[in-house]
Amino acid sequence: MAEITFGKDFPFTAEGEIREFHVTREDKEYVWHCDAEDREIEVLNGEGWQFQYENCLPYHLKVGMIFDVPQGEYHRLIKGYNNLTCRVIKNG
DSSP states (O other): OOOEEEGGGSOOOOOSEEEEEOTTSOGGGSOOBOOSSEEEEEEEEOSSOEEEETTSOOEEOOTTEEEEEOTTOOEEEEOOSSOEEEEEEEEO
16 A cells, blocks of 8 residues: 655645546546556645545545555545545656
8 A cells, every 4th residue: 555644744846737526526437447657646625535545445535645546556536525636746
């Protein structure tokens, strides 16, 4: 499983793509999938959202959290109470 840290341990960076995940989207939008490259995710905003790796229990996402999603590892988001905003840095 990937290491999870919080933003205060890392300097702010303008790199990456800002992505917003909408709470109003249908559940079918948040399905199990894997990515073609490694990604580093920083949670910028959102409440009640959860992230789950395959064969692991989901965990709550908190503002400032930074975590890695390895290439080819299945994962999914579980919707929260409001929109989720993340910085996504692709590594590969």
